[in-house]
Amino acid sequence: MRDSFCTTQSRERLPKWLKTEIPTGQSFDSIKKKLRTGKLATVCEEARCPNIGECWGGGKGTATATIMIMGDTCTRGCRFCSVKTSQAPAALDPLEPLNTAETVKGWGLDYIVLTSVDRDDLPDGGSVHFAEVVKELKRSVPNILVECLTPDFQGNLEHVHNVASSGLDVYAHNIETIERLTPRVRDRRAKYRQSLEVLHSVKKNNPRLVTKTSIMLGLGETDEEVLQTLKDLRAIDVDAVTFGQYMQPTKKHMKVKEYVTPEKFDYWGKKGDELGFLYTASGPLVRSSYKAGEFYLKSIAQKRQGLKASVAVD
Numbered sequence: 001m002r003d004s005f006c007t008t009q010s011r012e013r014l015p016k017w018l019k020t021e022i023p024t025g026q027s028f029d030s031i032k033k034k035l036r037t038g039k040l041a042t043v044c045e046e047a048r049c050p051n052i053g054e055c056w057g058g059g060k061g062t063a064t065a066t067i068m069i070m071g072d073t074c075t076r077g078c079r080f081c082s083v084k085t086s087q088a089p090a091a092l093d094p095l096e097p098l099n100t101a102e103t104v105k106g107w108g109l110d111y112i113v114l115t116s117v118d119r120d121d122l123p124d125g126g127s128v129h130f131a132e133v134v135k136e137l138k139r140s141v142p143n144i145l146v147e148c149l150t151p152d153f154q155g156n157l158e159h160v161h162n163v164a165s166s167g168l169d170v171y172a173h174n175i176e177t178i179e180r181l182t183p184r185v186r187d188r189r190a191k192y193r194q195s196l197e198v199l200h201s202v203k204k205n206n207p208r209l210v211t212k213t214s215i216m217l218g219l220g221e222t223d224e225e226v227l228q229t230l231k232d233l234r235a236i237d238v239d240a241v242t243f244g245q246y247m248q249p250t251k252k253h254m255k256v257k258e259y260v261t262p263e264k265f266d267y268w269g270k271k272g273d274e275l276g277f278l279y280t281a282s283g284p285l286v287r288s289s290y291k292a293g294e295f296y297l298k299s300i301a302q303k304r305q306g307l308k309a310s311v312a313v314d
Contacts, residue, residue, distance in 0.1 A: 015259050066113040066149070067104075069096060069133055070126045074117035076187035080176070080216065082249035083117060092122070092129050101136035104144070111298055112137065115149035120189065125151060127159035131166035138167045145169045145301050147212070149288060155194040157201045164202045164209065169301040170240075171202045172212040174288050175233065178225035185219060185254070200236040208304045210278075210297070212240035214288035217265070219246050220257040226268065234275050240297060243268045243282035260284065 073089040074081075093099075104112055114133060119126040134146050147170035153159035164171055177185045179192040199211050213233060215226070233241060243265055248256050265282045272280030279297050 066115055067100060068115050068117065069100065070116040070119050070129060072117065075120040076118045076189060078176075078185065078187045078190065079254040080185055080219075080246060080249075082253065088121060089117070089119065092119075092126065097129070097132040097136040100133050101140040104137060105140045110143065111145045111147070113147045113149060116151060118151040118187075118189075120154060124162065125153040125156065125159050127153055127162035131162045134163070134166040134168050145298060147172055149174070150198075152190060152194055152198050154189060155191070155197060157197070160198050160201055161205060164206060168209070169305060170210040170212055170297070171199075172214075172240075172288060173198050173202075174214040175199075175229065176214070177216055177219055178221045178229050179232075180225060181219055181221060185216075196232060196236060199233070199238055203237045207237075210240060210301050210304055211238045212242075212279075212288075212297075213238055214242045214244065216246040217243055217260045217268075218256050218258045219254075227271070230272060230275055230277075234277065239277065239300065240279035240281075241272050241277050242280070242286050242288055243272075244286040244288075245284040 070092055071089050072084065073086045074083050075085065075087055075089065077085045100114075114130070114137075116126060116130060130148065130150065134148060137144055137146055146168045148163055148166075148168045149172040150160070150163055152173065173195060175192065175195050176182070176190075182190070182192040195213075199213060202209055203211050215229060217226070230241065245260055245265075246256060248254065262284060265284060265286075269280050269282030272282065278300050
């Protein structure tokens with residue numbers, strides 16, 4: 001039987017709240033040029049993020065890009081993701097930690113997000129390399145706050161610990177969807193309970209770290225299932241959660257089941273706050289790294305690390 005999640009049929013028209021402008025502007029062009037000069041890849045481009053123009057364009061906040069390390073080719077094939085896949089990606093670049101740090105240093109940012117493809121071909125999943133990028137960033141820009149959006153490292157908690165103990169400030173790993181849909185939405189090696197254990201182990205080993213995850217809506221989930229997922233996350237003390245609309249990147253990827261209304265996203269944002277998450281971002285175009293450095297999340301990380309910005313001492 002043909003999988004209804006994957007179809008070559010025409011896609012439905014986007015509702016007006018999901019339509020975005022073509023990215024332009026000085027800030028957008030500047031970031032793109034710097035990324036090319038530093039030979040860095042971004043998930044913003046590789047995953048065809050719909051709000052790349054807003055994040056890179058700056059506007060009212062700091063322009064933000066999420067850097068993707070360990071190459072642009074993933075060993076997994078999740079049905080929602082357009083990043084290219086291969087079971088034998090190129091070897092890691094040993095100079096990437098230093099080059100990434102040098103490039104970011106020139107941007108003058110105080111918050112950066114690192115993410116990566118899955119590298120199941122490597123003995124440690126690339127976790128040591130990931131950690132080295134964080135360490136080089138902290139050496140080059142001592143006051144920078146670093147968020148890492150990591151793979152699950154096949155549930156190997158030693159590999160998770162390699163990244164969690166690297167000096168980062170926010171540890172993010174995406175649950176992506178509710179438990180029932182996980183086998184159909186994510187690669188078979190990605191498991192709902194495995195992702196929960198990754199987040200739980202981070203918090204158990206370092207309670208001061210901010211933990212964060214993201215949920216896509218519009219895949220056929222029910223309200224009861226979303227609520228249960230939120231309860232599962234709060235049970236392991238996850239601090240921050242984001243909700244965004246799943247958007248079919250190409251006709252070869254799974255089809256959108258529902259375009260969730262802005263009012264429904266507002267509902268889940270309020271529900272997250274009620275359940276005790278320290279930070280909840282919920283909206284049709286929100287992604288896991290959407291405006292990641294905005295003040296509130298940044299302030300959480302600062303408080304966890306005992307940093308005091310603009311505080312008078314008697």
